[in-house]
Amino acid sequence: MIPTLDDAVRPRTRGPSSLDEALRRLDTAIGLLEASVARRLDAERRRGDLETELQIMQDDRSRLAQELDGTLARLNRAEAAAQDVGQRVQRAMLTIQDVLHRAEAEFPADEEA
DSSP states (O other), X not given: OOXXXXXXXXXXXXXXXXXXXXXHHHHHHHHHHHHHHHHHHHHHHHHHHHHHHHHHHHHHHHHHHHHHHHXXXXXXXXXXXXXXXXXXXXXXXXXXXXXXXXXXXXXXXXXOO
């Protein structure tokens, strides 16, 4: 049976062993108090650990959000550049086709050759 604080402070007997009994109850009460303080300190330590971990997660989240914003900006620039290159290639192909058509019209191929 685990002693409680009531058990520790309630006098049980009177007489010659009452001092020993009182000392025993005092020792039990101090033990219970020490155990309670230890639990409280452990709970505070865990709470501090959780707060630290939460702060680290928030810092990571902020850093990742900044990296994502930077990456999205680079992606948008790359997509714009790719679109520009695609348009230039398309214009170059049309220009080459136009030159080939004019060359064919100006210098028709000999069918005898």
